[in-house]
Amino acid sequence: MQPIRTDTAEDFARRAQVMKALGHPxxxxxxxxxxxxxxxxxxxTQVIGHDMxxxxxxxxxxxxxGIVVDDKRGLQVFYRLKVPCVLNFFHCVDAVLDAR
Amino acid sequence: MQPIRTDTAEDFARRAQVMKALGHPxxxxxxxxxxxxxxxxxxxTQVIGHDMxxxxxxxxxxxxxGIVVDDKRGLQVFYRLKVPCVLNFFHCVDAVLDAR
DNA sequence: CCCATATTTGGTCATATTGCCAAATAACGA
DNA sequence: TCGTTATTTGGCAATATGACCAAATATGGG
Structure with a gap:
């Protein structure tokens, strides 16, 4: 049962929200x-080098x-990827960069 | 000869620029x-429904x-996708949306 | 219960984005 | 060359973003 893709204004707004979330270094x-x-x-925080x-x-x-999920354990909150396919974006993005 | 992926701050900034370009409805x-x-x-312009x-x-x-290229022919300017793999993003983005 | 630690939230400020309108530019045809 | 059409550019106003700091909110240990 695959999801039906629709193309309403809201659909594009939701998709853009996901892309936009990835649109920051x-x-x-x-x-x-x-x-x-x-x-x-x-x-x-160490990796990014900005304020926590x-x-x-x-x-x-x-x-x-919807890209990551969090899991609080004790004092710490652990994050992990929710949908691993976002990693595929890197390949194509680098292809775009190589082509320009 | 495949490109070597590096991870400098500039690399992530360039990648983010591409993602950000796609981060608007x-x-x-x-x-x-x-x-x-x-x-x-x-x-x-007709499709988008905003000012030209x-x-x-x-x-x-x-x-x-680097996502599209333009081609001026007469009075008109034609745009087309430069790197078609960006279309794959839609699949994963919809997967992200379905999972949330 | 009190303290230290990890994280989130709220506020503020500087900057970036996005829409419109008006004007500039480019190319075609009469 | 003049007028029309297609597109881009510049400028403006409203809103959103991203950084920091300070304060609030857990949570676990003694």
Whole structure:
């Protein structure tokens, strides 16, 4: 049972929300880091090199887009990719960049 | 000879630029329309339903990202997809949306 | 219960985005 | 060359974004 693709204005708005979530260097870096496994916010903050509050807000954007999920264990919150196919985007994006 | 993927800050910034270009409902709609073939700005303006100047600026964003190319023939400017793999994004984006 | 730690939330500020309109530019035809 | 058509450009106003800091909110340990 595959989903039926529709093309209403809302459909494109929802899709754009997902793409937009990936349209920031820090958030792309977060997705790349999470491709290697689950990470806590503290680790991700090190990777990004910005304030933890800033990283937390980037993670919220990714979570609301449906790209990552969080899991609180003790004091830490661990994030991981929800839908791994977003990693395929990197291939095509690099193809776009190579072609220009 | 495949390109070597590097992960500098600039690499992520460039990738994010491509994703960001796709992170707007009108621009996603433009890509979708161009997936069915080359189109002039006048046709695309009809599809989007905004001012032609607005559509022209969206097309410039896509062009600068390396996603589309333009071809002026007479009075009209025709746009087409430069790297078709961006169409694969739709599948995964819809998977993300279905999962949330 | 109190303290330390991890994370989120709220506020603020600077900057970027996106829409429209008007004007500039380019190309064709009479 | 003049007028028409297609497109781009520049400017403006409203809104959104992203960074920081400070404060609020868990949670676990002693």
């Amino acid at each position: 820090s958030r792309l870096r977060l997705v790349d880091e999470l491709s290697r496994g689950e990470r806590c916010v503290c680790d991700l 509050s800033t990283v937390s807000k980037h993670l919220r954007v990714l979570r609301k887009a | 009108s621009r996603l709609r433009l890509v979708d329309e161009l997936s069915r073939g080359e189109r002039c700005v006048c046709d695309l 100047s607005t559509v022209s600026k969206h097309l410039r964003v896509l062009r600068k990202a």
